[in-house]
Amino acid sequence: MSANRWRETTYLITGNTLEAVKRSVCLAQQGKAVLLAVEETFLAADTGSFLNCESRAEWRAFFPDSLWENGYLHPDGYKKYLEQLCREQGAAFLYGLYFVDAVPAEMGGIEVRFASKGGLYGVRCQYHEAYGPEKNSEKTAYAAWITDENAGENRILKAPFPWNPAKTEAENLLAGRRELLLAFGRSKAENPALNLGRFALRGGDGFLAGTKLTKTHFDVIVAGGGTAGAMAALYAARGGAETVLIEPQYDLGGTSTLGGVSTYWFGNRYRDVEEIDRETDRIERKLGIRRRPGLWSEHDDFHAGVRGYVLLKLCLDAGVAVVFGQIAYDVVKEGPRVCGVKTAGHEGKQTLCGSLVIDATGDGDLAYYAGARTVYGSGRDCFTYWASLAQYTGTDGYRNNFSSMVMAADPEDMTRFTVLGRQRGEGTFDHGAYVSMRESRHIIGEKVIDLRDLCMFRTYEDGICTFFSNYDPKGKLDADMVYCGYLPPQVKMQLPLRALIPIHLEGYALKGLYVAGKAVSATHNAFPGLRMQPDLMHQGAVLGLLAARAVYEGCLIEELPTLQRREWIREATGDKLTLPGKLRYPYDGGDNPDFAFYAEQVTGDSRTHWIDVPFTYEEKEISPILALACGESERVLPCIRKRIRELEEEENGRNRGTLAALKRMALFHGCVDDMEEIQQTVMRKIKETAPCLPVREGSVMCAQLLPDHGVMPELVYDLNLLSWGTGFSMEPFYLVFEALKTEERNYMDIRKGTYSYLECFAYAAERSGRAEFIPLLRKLAELPEFKEALREENQVSLLAERLQTLLLLLYRALAGLGAEEGIKGLERLSTVRCLAIRKSAEMGRKAVKEGIFDRTEKTW
Structure with a gap:
């Protein structure tokens, strides 16, 4: 597999240490082109990953006094300082790159390949310098932040433990975390005011590693140890299958642990989830860790470090070979069958073969590498629901920060998102090291779940799990029923096995590969009901259970008897696989x-x-x-x-x-029999509140900054609805246009719905194809707030990306109507920093050019 993208530089620095950062800055100050490529999402991992933040003379001389607090480097402050230092001095850096190999280039220099979420990424350079920390196997400890709530002070608790080079890194990390929990228990007994905060990402005082994985063939390979993947590996191993779990980070649980979202939101609680909750709760109660009360159960809120410990312990106890610090970047195929995974990381390159492969990357990465049909975001563009770089207000407290888009498959966009995310949030103690993505890529399986399936309580003969959620998109959806005022209910829905099996671009089903987690075959608009943590945990457990059964029977999961599959699921989890059907x-x-x-x-x-x-x-x-x-x-x-x-x-x-x-x-x-009557109602509503526009009267619960949730003023639904008829009057749109020009446009006020009022012009224009919208769209696109949203210094603002999205919709509608301003506007948006916006603009231009700009069919 060749690198799908190359970058040029003179100096390439690898090894994420403080010395590597200093060297990069030094080279940049000399006028050299330099790139620092690291695995993590922050710089100087020898400090941040291990919580080695204590005051040292050489660090005191390097870091400003303002970054020191209670004898420790401020965890968020030092990361932002290093990023800013590199940017000011011209030292480029990229996050999420795992070294694969380096070879001499044909024309001189060196070609270095890295594994990333998007496959292989290449760098051509003249000089490659690799940095590593001092290795000291005699000085190992595991650490966590703790808070003395009486004194209001934060400090680091370190628990020494023997690092056993004969054991795997996962086993050593488990031992370190166990010692840390015991040490906190002793400290808590002496001082009940102590509270346990975030755990270190890694253990030891250097980049220590245990024994390498010597076995290369397994019954089940699970790529990704997040919400679904950890459970899939656990249940596959418990079912008797030899199982390996590949995880790029150094903890299990993904969004629920490293991602900071250590609170359930909706979802069913079957026996698989209940076991994890009980064991987490047992440890929390034993240690006196206080958690917030839940809405659905007493286990809705949990300590991220304890949860990660529980998942790792259960997996290792079950016999899972847990491999940390490795990322899957390609697959091995034999005809239509996926039979292996290629990985890279600090243990080097390794190819693992398996009877069955579970893609729990969260983004359908393995399916994509195998040539599966996929769709990114909504498909018409690259708009996805928001992602988050967790904002920690204290040593453990988390603040919701799902606020913007990122394309994780692109290292440059991942770096852009992370740097901006770290600049957001007031009074932030730290930001997360793991980017939590609500949505990215979906596979296209034999069955694609859409909104009709959700609303009509669709069940399937091959149903394997039951989900439960409200309709909580948090981002830009494009379902026509929502735009016309019909928002989906708070219901249970079912997922069939066919939605987990990828279909190849050539039309055949990929054998032996199953997608767990949020990349399942579902439309952008149906997906909000399929993403809740307990449901994804349950889905992973079910898939692992069935994988073990299939290995035992020597067949594929889909070849197991359907009725037997359903019975196994009911017995193991309690999921009856029924709906009000x-x-x-x-x-x-x-x-x-x-x-x-x-x-x-x-x-x-x-x-x-x-x-x-x-x-x-x-x-x-x-x-x-x-x-x-x-x-x-x-x-x-x-x-x-x-x-x-x-x-x-x-x-x-x-x-x-x-x-x-x-x-x-x-x-x-x-x-259109009654369209005139509906139009008159719309006109009356506009005139009743003139010169202002009608505000939303219904609930705005859960909605954040628009366009979240499909929550709009009721009049906007009616305006959108008019465009589903023919020959509707333009008069309501003219009146709304005049009001938008004269009244204050407040995009922060959800009830006011300024964003939705502007968007309805693009929606109706695309739907109707009427040229009368051209002058209105042209004037709206010239509003001054759009120019401000494109300014580089304003990109930290949460409104900037939302307004860029809205501007793209206006330009796309103009382009679809044949207006040259629309094409030129899309060309300008093809240069913004956010990759999702750039690619969406390019997709809009392509659709107009190829004549496939069709909005007559409903989007589900």
Whole structure:
């Protein structure tokens, strides 16, 4: 596998030590082109990874006095200082690169290859300097931050332990963490005011390693030890399969541990999850670690370090070969079968072979390397739900920071995101070392889950796990039903095995490869219901369980008897694999719902939003209004029109709300019979609040900065809905346009919905293809806030990326209407720093150029 991208420099520095940083800066000051390539997401890992932050004379001379606090280097301050120093002096650095090999270049110099989330990344240089820390196997300790809540002081607790070179690094880390927990227990007994904070990322006082992995063939290979991967490895090993777990970081749990999100949000709690919760809780109670009360259970909040310890201990006890510090960058294939994984890291290159491979990278990396069909984000563009670099307000306290996009497969974009993320947050004690991504790449399997499956309680013969969530996108969605005011309910949904099996670009199923975690085959708009931590843990456990059974039977998972699979899952986890499904509702004798029944059920009180319901609420009835929204227009419209005629014949004033709901739904399906009435209602609402625009009256619970959650002012839904008809009046849009020009545009006010009001022009323009929108879009794109959002010094602002996204939508709509300003605008956006914006702009230009700019089909 050759590097898919190359970078040129004179000096390449590897080895993430403080001395390596100093050397890079020194070379840059001499005018040399230098690149520092490191595995981590911060500089000087010999300090930050091991919490070696105590005051030292040579460090006191190097770091400013302002970075010292209570005798320790400020963990966030020193990282930002080194990044700023490198940028000011011209020393380039890249994060997330794992050394693979170095060879002489044909034209002189050296070619160095690195493994990354995007495969191989190459650097051509004249000189390569590798740095490593001082190795001292006699001086080993594991550390964590602790806080004396009475004194209000933070300090580092270090627990010495013997590093055994005959054991693996994972086994040594477990021993170190065990000693640390015991040491904290003793300290807590002496001082009850102590609180246990974040653990060190690694143990020892140097880059120590244990025995290397000598075995190269396993029954099951799991790539990625995050939310789903750790559980997949655990259950595969418990099922008797020889299992290896490859994890680039030095802890298990991913987002829940290293990512800082050590709190559950929705999700089911089956026996697999309950075991982890109980053991975590047992240790926390024994040590007197206080956690916040949960909404769904007493285990919703947990200590990240304890959780990581529990996962590692259980995996090692089960016989999992846990390999830390290695990243999977390619696969081994024999025909359609994936039978191995190539890895790189501090143990060098290694190829592992296995009977079955589980891709738990979170991004479908192995599937992508194997040639699978994939889609990034929404597919029409590269917009994904927000990612996070955790903000720690104290030694353990976390602040939600899912706020912007990153394409982790690109080391330069990963570095950009991390540097910006570290500059965000007031009064931050530290930032995380792990980038938590809500969404990135999805495989395209034999079954692609979409919003219709969620709303209609779809079940599958090959269903393997049940999920539960509210509709919590946190980012830019593009579902037409949401844009027209129909937001999905808070429900359980089912995942079939077919959504975990990748399909190759040539059309055949990849054998022996299964995707665990959030990269499963689902649309961008359905995915928010499939990403909750307990659900992903459960999914991983189920997949590991089935993988072990398949190995025992000598077959693939999909070849196991379906009924037997379901029984094993029920016995092991308690997941009954049932939903409030179609048996409870009338169908037409086949697989199609009886839409006449649903049309009869619609009333003026039919719920279209579930934003205001309690978090513990579960919707168990198919919504009649959503059932009609999800149906095919040719089948739904006759039922709606019949119901409208019946209500109008009754001439009953109490039917007014029901008629309005049905007429809106008819327009959503393209029927313009009642469009004039709807337009008049829109006009009346605008005039009632003039000169201001109507604000949202419904709940905004959970919504953050728009465009989160699909939460918009109710009038915006109506404006979007108009574009599903033909010949609608432009007058409402003219009135909204004038209001936007004159009133204060406050993008922070969710109820005001300024973002959504601007976006509705792009939405309606693309949907309708009407040239009347061109002058309106042109003027909106010239608003001064968009120029500010493109300025380099404003990129730290959370609004900058959101406004760039909105500007892209305006330009894309202009381009789709044939306006030259749109094409030029997309060209300008092809140069911004955020890769997701750049690529989306390029995709928009390509769609216009190739004539595939079609918005007539509904997006689910």
